[in-house]
Structure formats: C-alpha cells, structure tokens
Amino acid sequence: MIKYLRSTSEVFRVLFSFWSTSIASELEYQLNLVIEIISVVANLTGSIFILSLFYSPTTNLGGWSWHASLVVLGIYTILDGYTTSFLHPNLSRIVRHVQNGTLDFVLLKPINSQLWLSFRIFSPWGIPSILSGITLVIIGFINSQANFSIKSLLLSILMVLSSFIILYSLWFLIATTSIWFVRVWNANEVLRSTLVAGRYPISAYPESLRRIFTFILPIAFLTTVPAEAILNILSYRIAFLSLILAIAFLFISKRFWMFALKFYTSASS
Amino acid sequence: MIKLSKDLFKYIISWLRVPIALISTQYSLMIEYRAEIILWAISGILPLIMLAIWKEATISERIGLSDDYLTRYFVSAFIVRQFTAVWVMVSFEEDNLEGRLSPYLLQPLMPFWRYFSSHIAEQISRIPIVLIMLLVLNASIPNILWIPSLKTLVIFCCALFSAFCVRFLLHWMFSMICFWSDRVSALERLLLIPYLFLSGLVAPLDTFPTPIRNFANLTPFPYILAFPSNILAEKKIDLISNFTSLFFWAILLFLLSYLFWKRGIRHYSGMGA
Amino acid sequence: MxxxxxxxLSKSYLVTEKKPGIRASLKHFVARKTSFIRAVxxxxxxxxxxxxxxxxxxxxxxxxxxxxxxxxxxxxxxxxxxxxxxxxxxxxxxxxxxxxxxxxxxxxxxxxxxxxxxxxxxxxxxxxxxxxxxxxxxxxxxxxxxxxxxxxxxxxxxxxxxxxxxxxxxxxxxxxxxxxxxxxxxxxxxxxxxxxxxxxxxxxxxxxxxxxxxxxxxxxxxxxxxxxxxxxxxxxxxxxxxxxxxQLSPCRFVQIELAEPVNDISLAKYGEIVHQEGQLVKLLIPRSELTSRITSILSNYQIKDLEVKDPPIEQLIGKLLALGSFND
Missing domain, CATH: 3.40.50.300 (P-loop containing nucleotide triphosphate hydrolases)
Structure with a gap:
C-alpha cells in the first residue's frame, strides 16, 4: 500500500511539471480564454433559464425546490469543468496513442500507465466551469435553508469524489475500447449527450428512466446523490451504495485496462 | 429544336456530374463509417430526454400546451435535429491543419461543395437508422408516432432542407475563422449553446416568457429547429413569415460567408499554408 | 519557350516569438512580440x-x-x-x-x-x-x-x-x-x-x-x-x-599506390596530401590541372595503381544541407 502511494505521488510529481507545460501551450491561444468564459456564462444562463421554465407555474420539480435544483445544476457544471480539464483532453490522447502506435512509449515508462495516461494533460479551460459550478452550489445551499454540519460536509465531499471516480471510470472504460475499435471517440459523444440528463434531479424523470439512470447508467450518482448529500437529505444506504459503486467502477476500469493491454501488446508484436 | 434540347440535356448532365460524383463517393465513405453514424444518431436523443421531463412535470396544461402536442413536438424535434446535424467546422479545421486544404484549393471546384455533399450523403445514410430508432421508440411507448398528411410531409421536407442549409451556412461562415485562428473547435462549442437554448431543442418556444421568445425569434435558431418541428407536429403556424425568415437568413449567411471566404483565402495566401 | x-520573387512572414517557461507564456499571453521573417x-x-x-x-x-x-x-x-x-x-x-x-x-x-x-x-x-x-x-x-x-x-x-x-x-x-x-x-x-x-x-x-x-x-x-x-x-x-x-568542390580526389615507398615531401608539390600510409597516398588535385599533374606523376614515379574520384555529390550536398548554410 505504502509502495503504491509512493509510486502514485511520484507520478503526480512528474504530472505537475507536465501540467505547467500544458497550461503554457494552452495560453498560446488568447481567443480561447474569451471563448471559454463566454461559453461558461452563456451555458449557465441557458441552463438556469430552462430550469426556471419548469418552475414558472409550479414550485417543485420531482419534489425538488428551485434552490435545491440549483445545487444539482451546480454539481453538473462542476463535472462539466472536470471533464473539460481532465477527462476530455487526456482520454482523447489515449485514443490517439493507440491509433498512432505510440502507446508503446508510454508503456515503457517506469510508472503506472493508467494514472499517467489519465492525468497527463491539464487543460485550464475547465476552471471557469468548476468555479461557477461551486458558486451555484453555494447559492443553492444557502437559499434552500439546509442544515449545515461537519458530518454532512464530509459526506458531501465523499459523494462528489465518488461521482468524479464514477465519471472518470466511465470515460476510461470507453477510451480503453479504442484498443479494439478505431473510432471509439463517438461513443464518448453518446456518453456525453446522455449525461446531460444529470442537469435535473433524478426524480424529475418517469419511473422507467429513473431506473435506467440509477442502475444501468449511474447518472443518479453523478449529480443527484452529491446534491442530496450537500442538502443533508441523503440516506446512508444510498451513500454507501455510491461508494461501493465508485470502488467497483474504478476496479473494473483498471482490470479492463490490464486486459486490453494484453491484447494490445500481443496484437502489435 | 431536337439538337437544342439534346444540348440542354447534355449541359444539365455535365452540370450534375460533379454533385453526383461527390455525393456518391461521400455516401460510400459514410457507409464505411456506419458504426459512427449510429452512435451520432444515438447521441441526438436529447429532445427525448427533455420530453420525459416535460411530461413528468405535468405542467403542460397550465401553460396551455396539450400533452399530445408536447410529445409530437419533441419527437419532431428529435427527427429535425437528426437531419440538420452539421460538423463542417470540425472537418474544415482538420483539413486545414493536415494540409488537405491546399490541394483542394488547387482544384477547379469550390471546396464548399465537398463539405456540403458530405453532409448530404451522411443524411441519406442516416435515414434507416432514424427510422429504426423511431420504431424502437414506438415499441417502448406505444402509439407515440402519428402519420402526418402528405401535404404536411412535403412542407416539412422543404422546411427541413432549408433549415439544414441555414445551419450549414452558419457553421461554414464560422469555419472561415480557421484562416485566422487554429482553434475553431472551441468556437463550435460556443455556437452550440444558443442553438441548444434558443432553437427549441430543450423546450418549446411557447413556454418561453414573451421577451425571451421575441429575442429568440430575432436569431436564426428557432427557424432551424422549432419551425420544422412544429410543421411536423401539425401545429398551426404562420408558414409564410417563417419561410421568409428562413430565406432571409439563408441569403444573409450566404453573402456573409462568401465575403469571409474571399477575405480568408486572401489571408491564407498572404500568410502561407 | x-x-x-x-x-x-520575395516573401516575408510575420511571426510571433515566445521564450520557454510559464512566466514567458503569461507575458506572451498579454503582449506578443512579433517580427518579420524573409522566407524567400x-x-x-x-x-x-x-x-x-x-x-x-x-x-x-x-x-x-x-x-x-x-x-x-x-x-x-x-x-x-x-x-x-x-x-x-x-x-x-x-x-x-x-x-x-x-x-x-x-x-x-x-x-x-x-x-x-x-x-x-x-x-x-x-x-x-x-x-x-x-x-x-x-x-x-x-x-x-x-x-x-x-x-x-x-x-x-x-x-x-x-x-x-x-x-x-x-x-x-x-x-x-x-x-x-x-x-x-x-x-x-x-x-x-x-x-x-x-x-x-x-x-x-x-x-x-x-x-x-x-x-x-x-x-x-x-x-x-x-x-x-x-x-x-x-x-x-x-x-x-x-x-x-x-563549384562546391574544385578539387578531385586521386589515390595512388606506389611500387616503392618515397619521401612524402616529393609528392606534395602535385597536390594536397590528405592521407599517406606506406605506399598508399591520397591527394587532392585542382580540376584544372588534373591531367598535367597526373601525367607528371606517372612519368616520375613507379605507380602500381591510380584512381581518380569525384567527391560524391550526395556527400557534398548532404554535408551542405546538414550544415544548414554554407556561406557563413
């Protein structure tokens, strides 16, 4: 365990140096910053506007008050930024590595290849989303008059963390399949477009979809569960389930990567 | 007289040779990419997700829209979105970066037509996929589909194609920015935002507060999606004014993109490829 | 025809310059330095x-x-x-x-x-x-x-x-x-x-x-x-x-194998000696005087073997291309 932690910290030390170079290379594009800020503001305004449409004659959506829904939307926005900063750039790189056959160079490095490949690049363009998402969560939390306690804070952090892990694992699972399929990137688009459903609390959906979003595509655990934790209305049973799910997903993604690598090395030699 | 009509025929054929060759080649390419096209088609399910929420929220009556109309509207929006998918900014950027644009510019054919034909070909290859998806939808939610009249279908197809042209021209115009900046993909995401919120993809425009609806109607987005969807959903709408707006946008965007193209090419040739 | x-024909480009490092990147982000490059x-x-x-x-x-x-x-x-x-x-x-x-x-x-x-x-x-x-x-x-x-x-x-x-x-x-x-x-x-x-x-x-x-x-x-x-x-x-x-190489490359060893100074007047080892001598002789000098070598020495070579063009230009420039 200690050995594993040490190797992990080593990887992150190397990664930090790479992040600074990737930030440097991103800053080459001044226009991007402007575009990114406009797009975050516009996206947020649009999302809040659409959400307000559901509340204009009524006062709740699937049992969620307006401010409680804002927390869900905030979590969704944070996840969006996390995707832009880490998942999207790194995992699209994996696909390219596999296609160009440069994965070999990565595999020859004396480090954990999954960790390396997953966090090699940091794109600063997700930061505006993450910040505005946090703001939205705080606004929603304060106005919904939920009780604050250290216990709920810890639980919230844990749930957000497990939502990060689940989302990461989903992306990584799809990226791994690029070892067999050439243009796997489009599968990620499917994932991204379905995750849009996470903008709204899960109880706003009809029963059948709710079941799908909980058990097949764990959208419920990505946004609704962390929001419930923040609002201090999460049951321990669900919290426990979320943690189990995160660990299981991480484990599966790791195993699947190992399995795929066996294929990769035996196929390319 | 016979000679004249023969010449005319020959002329038309020679005129059609390029589009036929382009579309048929692009169609075979799209057949190669069928797996991707299926995935793209699936990723267009947003209107159906929104339909689920709108129906579950059971607020439709209070805003004066029938449940039936909402269902038809979102199913139509799903179909319209499928056949107005545009990715020209991505492919133009890629061609520019990989240096394919230079050989295209050295051929006596405006590169515009390559991208346009590839979109048309993709839509043709999408027809069976969308039909299957609709059948699956109908199987899981019985009687969700309806049979529109022939007249509706004809008008719908006209509106759909015009909507596609407007959306394509809009994206083509922004693709021209490739000539000045290497990163157009960020801009494409930006362009997607007003499309998402103002076109009627996530909510019918009737649910919008009046000032916002009026604002949306000043942009091209509602004509790209909500207008054809409403035709297919058999809602009573003012066809003439909507078509006029579509054509106005088509002409405006055509002129603007032509201007941008000319300037872009001059810049490209000034800076080097 | x-x-x-x-x-x-001339072509100049405007290019931006940036030093490595994150600080330089930030500086570059705010204010760019540009300069002209003459490509042609x-x-x-x-x-x-x-x-x-x-x-x-x-x-x-x-x-x-x-x-x-x-x-x-x-x-x-x-x-x-x-x-x-x-x-x-x-x-x-x-x-x-x-x-x-x-x-x-x-x-x-x-x-x-x-x-x-x-x-x-x-x-x-x-x-x-x-x-x-x-x-x-x-x-x-x-x-x-x-x-x-x-x-x-x-x-x-x-x-x-x-x-x-x-x-x-x-x-x-x-x-x-x-x-x-x-x-x-x-x-x-x-x-x-x-x-x-x-x-x-x-x-x-x-x-x-x-x-x-x-x-x-x-x-x-x-x-x-x-x-x-x-x-x-x-x-x-x-x-x-x-x-x-x-133009690139005004000399030719002559390799002689002598029948008996000679004093090296005696051959130096025919051209620049690049290499000498026992009876094997390698010389560089200007193109213009190649025939006359070879004739005189042949008449003054006992020669076992003689070979005249051009330095290969690939090598010449390759060297030139590798250097990147040949006029400085």
Missing part, C-alpha cells in the same frame, strides 16, 4: 517547357514557400511569377487545369475509401468524360505499375502504393506543369526508383515541365539536368549538377 518565369528573398529564374528541374536546399530554406507561390497558394510579397502564361495567384480555372502540386507527406486521397473513388471525384471536377477517365487510368496505372491497389482502401496500401496512387490522382487531368514537393519522402529504394522512372516517362511522353524538391540526392541526380540551390531564401546556384559539383 519559357513555362515558368520568376522575377525577383529576391529569387529569379526561368524554366523552359519540358525541363525537369531539381530544387534543393536545407529544411526551411524556402523551397516549399516558393513552390506554393508558383502554384498560387501563397501570394508573393514582392516580385512577379508567371506559370504557363498565367499569374498563379489569380487561380483561374484554366490555370488550375494545367498544373498540379504533389506533396509527399500530405494526402488528398480519402483515407477510408479505395483510390478509385477519389479518382472518380477528380475526374468529375476536371470534367473528364468516362472514356477519357478509363483510358487515362489504364495508361497511368500501367506506367506506375498499379492495378488492384486502386480498388483497395487507401489505409490498407503501403506507403509506396499510396504515393503512386496519389501521383495518379494528381496527374489525371494531365497537367503540363508539375510541382512536386518531396514526392519520394519515406519511400524505400525500390519505390523511389519506380517513382523516378515514372516521372521521367511522364515528362518524355507529354513534354511536361517538372519542378521537384527532394531530400534524396538520387532523385535529383537521376532526373534533373539542372538544379536550383536555395538557402535561407536566397538562390545560390542555377545550372547543371556538374557545375554545382565543381
């Missing part, structure tokens, strides 16, 4: 109809920029260009039908389809009839040694086959002026030879004018009687290859 006429500097030359001319120089010497100006992709900053009687930058359709540009590392064939599909599009674009199309395909394919490859997806073809298909696509409209930028880049020796033979056959058959750049001196020596040497945007040599060799 002049097919290509270039007069005091006052070049003039003419090329006659049917000539094959080699265009050589180190990386970044300005070869590709010049080629792109000749076919109209880049506008000149100064000077004039005329190709086949047209001004390239106008890119008139009738001009485009006369020329072609082949870039070795850039593909115009559609990657996931057989070359035949891309060829069909090209035929339609250039307005060929079906008959012309199939005749030309047959002809060019047999010249290139292609057949079933044309109906296999491009991604399944080898690099050499792909390059040949690329050439076929670029020549389908039978251009009379060919601009080739590294047409043999990355190809193995056999494929290189094949491409060379094809280009020379095409040139002879249609009297086409060819201007090509290549990193492989073999392409230049076997195809081009005339070469243009460009460095840092300036034209340094325009003429035959042998004249270039002479």
């Amino acid at each position: 002049k097919t290509i006429a270039v007069d005091s 500097d006052n070049i003039s030359f003419n090329i006659n109809e049917g000539e094959i001319v080699g265009f050589i120089g180190s990386n970044g010497a300005g070869k590709t920029t010049t080629l792109k100006m000749l076919c109209g992709l880049i506008y000149p900053s100064y000077g004039s260009v005329s190709v086949a009687g047209y001004i390239p930058k106008l890119r008139e359709k009738s001009f485009l039908r006369k020329i072609t540009l082949v870039m070795g590392q850039k593909q115009q064939l559609i990657w996931d389809l057989p070359p035949m599909d891309s060829l069909r599009v090209n035929a339609a674009v250039y307005g060929l009839t079906d008959r012309e199309f199939s005749l030309r395909i047959d002809e060019l394919a047999s010249m290139l040694g292609l057949n079933t490859e044309l109906s296999r997806p491009v991604r399944k073809l080898s690099l050499g086959q792909r390059m040949k298909a690329e050439l076929l696509a670029s020549l389908l409209h039978r251009p009379s002026v060919l601009f080739l930028d590294e047409p043999t880049l990355g190809l193995d020796i056999n494929a290189q030879l094949r491409v060379r033979e094809f280009l020379s056959a095409y040139n002879q058959k249609y009297g086409a004018t060819i201007l090509l750049t290549s990193h492989y001196m073999g392409d230049i020596t076997s195809l081009c009687k005339r070469v243009l040497l460009i460095d840092k945007g300036k034209l340094f040599h325009d003429g035959s290859l042998s004249a270039l060799t002479e």
Whole structure:
C-alpha cells in the first residue's frame, strides 16, 4: 500500500511539471480564454433559464425546490469543468496513442500507465466551469435553508469524489475500447449527450428512466446523490451504495485496462 | 429544336456530374463509417430526454400546451435535429491543419461543395437508422408516432432542407475563422449553446416568457429547429413569415460567408499554408 | 519557350516569438512580440517547357514557400511569377487545369475509401468524360505499375502504393506543369526508383515541365539536368549538377599506390596530401590541372595503381544541407 502511494505521488510529481507545460501551450491561444468564459456564462444562463421554465407555474420539480435544483445544476457544471480539464483532453490522447502506435512509449515508462495516461494533460479551460459550478452550489445551499454540519460536509465531499471516480471510470472504460475499435471517440459523444440528463434531479424523470439512470447508467450518482448529500437529505444506504459503486467502477476500469493491454501488446508484436 | 434540347440535356448532365460524383463517393465513405453514424444518431436523443421531463412535470396544461402536442413536438424535434446535424467546422479545421486544404484549393471546384455533399450523403445514410430508432421508440411507448398528411410531409421536407442549409451556412461562415485562428473547435462549442437554448431543442418556444421568445425569434435558431418541428407536429403556424425568415437568413449567411471566404483565402495566401 | 518565369520573387512572414517557461507564456499571453521573417528573398529564374528541374536546399530554406507561390497558394510579397502564361495567384480555372502540386507527406486521397473513388471525384471536377477517365487510368496505372491497389482502401496500401496512387490522382487531368514537393519522402529504394522512372516517362511522353524538391540526392541526380540551390531564401546556384559539383568542390580526389615507398615531401608539390600510409597516398588535385599533374606523376614515379574520384555529390550536398548554410 505504502509502495503504491509512493509510486502514485511520484507520478503526480512528474504530472505537475507536465501540467505547467500544458497550461503554457494552452495560453498560446488568447481567443480561447474569451471563448471559454463566454461559453461558461452563456451555458449557465441557458441552463438556469430552462430550469426556471419548469418552475414558472409550479414550485417543485420531482419534489425538488428551485434552490435545491440549483445545487444539482451546480454539481453538473462542476463535472462539466472536470471533464473539460481532465477527462476530455487526456482520454482523447489515449485514443490517439493507440491509433498512432505510440502507446508503446508510454508503456515503457517506469510508472503506472493508467494514472499517467489519465492525468497527463491539464487543460485550464475547465476552471471557469468548476468555479461557477461551486458558486451555484453555494447559492443553492444557502437559499434552500439546509442544515449545515461537519458530518454532512464530509459526506458531501465523499459523494462528489465518488461521482468524479464514477465519471472518470466511465470515460476510461470507453477510451480503453479504442484498443479494439478505431473510432471509439463517438461513443464518448453518446456518453456525453446522455449525461446531460444529470442537469435535473433524478426524480424529475418517469419511473422507467429513473431506473435506467440509477442502475444501468449511474447518472443518479453523478449529480443527484452529491446534491442530496450537500442538502443533508441523503440516506446512508444510498451513500454507501455510491461508494461501493465508485470502488467497483474504478476496479473494473483498471482490470479492463490490464486486459486490453494484453491484447494490445500481443496484437502489435 | 431536337439538337437544342439534346444540348440542354447534355449541359444539365455535365452540370450534375460533379454533385453526383461527390455525393456518391461521400455516401460510400459514410457507409464505411456506419458504426459512427449510429452512435451520432444515438447521441441526438436529447429532445427525448427533455420530453420525459416535460411530461413528468405535468405542467403542460397550465401553460396551455396539450400533452399530445408536447410529445409530437419533441419527437419532431428529435427527427429535425437528426437531419440538420452539421460538423463542417470540425472537418474544415482538420483539413486545414493536415494540409488537405491546399490541394483542394488547387482544384477547379469550390471546396464548399465537398463539405456540403458530405453532409448530404451522411443524411441519406442516416435515414434507416432514424427510422429504426423511431420504431424502437414506438415499441417502448406505444402509439407515440402519428402519420402526418402528405401535404404536411412535403412542407416539412422543404422546411427541413432549408433549415439544414441555414445551419450549414452558419457553421461554414464560422469555419472561415480557421484562416485566422487554429482553434475553431472551441468556437463550435460556443455556437452550440444558443442553438441548444434558443432553437427549441430543450423546450418549446411557447413556454418561453414573451421577451425571451421575441429575442429568440430575432436569431436564426428557432427557424432551424422549432419551425420544422412544429410543421411536423401539425401545429398551426404562420408558414409564410417563417419561410421568409428562413430565406432571409439563408441569403444573409450566404453573402456573409462568401465575403469571409474571399477575405480568408486572401489571408491564407498572404500568410502561407 | 519559357513555362515558368520568376522575377525577383520575395516573401516575408510575420511571426510571433515566445521564450520557454510559464512566466514567458503569461507575458506572451498579454503582449506578443512579433517580427518579420524573409522566407524567400529576391529569387529569379526561368524554366523552359519540358525541363525537369531539381530544387534543393536545407529544411526551411524556402523551397516549399516558393513552390506554393508558383502554384498560387501563397501570394508573393514582392516580385512577379508567371506559370504557363498565367499569374498563379489569380487561380483561374484554366490555370488550375494545367498544373498540379504533389506533396509527399500530405494526402488528398480519402483515407477510408479505395483510390478509385477519389479518382472518380477528380475526374468529375476536371470534367473528364468516362472514356477519357478509363483510358487515362489504364495508361497511368500501367506506367506506375498499379492495378488492384486502386480498388483497395487507401489505409490498407503501403506507403509506396499510396504515393503512386496519389501521383495518379494528381496527374489525371494531365497537367503540363508539375510541382512536386518531396514526392519520394519515406519511400524505400525500390519505390523511389519506380517513382523516378515514372516521372521521367511522364515528362518524355507529354513534354511536361517538372519542378521537384527532394531530400534524396538520387532523385535529383537521376532526373534533373539542372538544379536550383536555395538557402535561407536566397538562390545560390542555377545550372547543371556538374557545375554545382565543381563549384562546391574544385578539387578531385586521386589515390595512388606506389611500387616503392618515397619521401612524402616529393609528392606534395602535385597536390594536397590528405592521407599517406606506406605506399598508399591520397591527394587532392585542382580540376584544372588534373591531367598535367597526373601525367607528371606517372612519368616520375613507379605507380602500381591510380584512381581518380569525384567527391560524391550526395556527400557534398548532404554535408551542405546538414550544415544548414554554407556561406557563413
């Protein structure tokens, strides 16, 4: 365990140096910053506007008050930024590595290849989303008059963390399949477009979809569960389930990567 | 007289040779990419997700829209979105970066037509996929589909194609920015935002507060999606004014993109490829 | 008849500069430093109809920029260009039908389809009839040694086959002026030879004018009687290859094996001694006095063996290209 932690910290030390170079290379594009800020503001305004449409004659959506829904939307926005900063750039790189056959160079490095490949690049363009998402969560939390306690804070952090892990694992699972399929990137688009459903609390959906979003595509655990934790209305049973799910997903993604690598090395030699 | 009509025929054929060759080649390419096209088609399910929420929220009556109309509207929006998918900014950027644009510019054919034909070909290859998806939808939610009249279908197809042209021209115009900046993909995401919120993809425009609806109607987005969807959903709408707006946008965007193209090419040739 | 006429052609670019490091990046983000670079500097030359001319120089010497100006992709900053009687930058359709540009590392064939599909599009674009199309395909394919490859997806073809298909696509409209930028880049020796033979056959058959750049001196020596040497945007040599060799290396390399050892000073008057080991002597003798000095060596010494060599052109120019520049 200690050995594993040490190797992990080593990887992150190397990664930090790479992040600074990737930030440097991103800053080459001044226009991007402007575009990114406009797009975050516009996206947020649009999302809040659409959400307000559901509340204009009524006062709740699937049992969620307006401010409680804002927390869900905030979590969704944070996840969006996390995707832009880490998942999207790194995992699209994996696909390219596999296609160009440069994965070999990565595999020859004396480090954990999954960790390396997953966090090699940091794109600063997700930061505006993450910040505005946090703001939205705080606004929603304060106005919904939920009780604050250290216990709920810890639980919230844990749930957000497990939502990060689940989302990461989903992306990584799809990226791994690029070892067999050439243009796997489009599968990620499917994932991204379905995750849009996470903008709204899960109880706003009809029963059948709710079941799908909980058990097949764990959208419920990505946004609704962390929001419930923040609002201090999460049951321990669900919290426990979320943690189990995160660990299981991480484990599966790791195993699947190992399995795929066996294929990769035996196929390319 | 016979000679004249023969010449005319020959002329038309020679005129059609390029589009036929382009579309048929692009169609075979799209057949190669069928797996991707299926995935793209699936990723267009947003209107159906929104339909689920709108129906579950059971607020439709209070805003004066029938449940039936909402269902038809979102199913139509799903179909319209499928056949107005545009990715020209991505492919133009890629061609520019990989240096394919230079050989295209050295051929006596405006590169515009390559991208346009590839979109048309993709839509043709999408027809069976969308039909299957609709059948699956109908199987899981019985009687969700309806049979529109022939007249509706004809008008719908006209509106759909015009909507596609407007959306394509809009994206083509922004693709021209490739000539000045290497990163157009960020801009494409930006362009997607007003499309998402103002076109009627996530909510019918009737649910919008009046000032916002009026604002949306000043942009091209509602004509790209909500207008054809409403035709297919058999809602009573003012066809003439909507078509006029579509054509106005088509002409405006055509002129603007032509201007941008000319300037872009001059810049490209000034800076080097 | 002049097919290509270039007069005091120049091209400058505006480029931004940035130092490495994150601080410099931030600074660069706010305020950019720009400067002008002269990619092509006052070049003039003419090329006659049917000539094959080699265009050589180190990386970044300005070869590709010049080629792109000749076919109209880049506008000149100064000077004039005329190709086949047209001004390239106008890119008139009738001009485009006369020329072609082949870039070795850039593909115009559609990657996931057989070359035949891309060829069909090209035929339609250039307005060929079906008959012309199939005749030309047959002809060019047999010249290139292609057949079933044309109906296999491009991604399944080898690099050499792909390059040949690329050439076929670029020549389908039978251009009379060919601009080739590294047409043999990355190809193995056999494929290189094949491409060379094809280009020379095409040139002879249609009297086409060819201007090509290549990193492989073999392409230049076997195809081009005339070469243009460009460095840092300036034209340094325009003429035959042998004249270039002479200019680059005014001496010849003479190796003598003596019958009996001699005192080294006695031979030094004939030329610069590069190497001497026992009875083996290597000398550099100026070209102009080569015959007279060899005659005198032969009459003064007992010679077992004598060999006169040119320093190979590949080596000379390769050295020159490796140095990047030869005038400083």
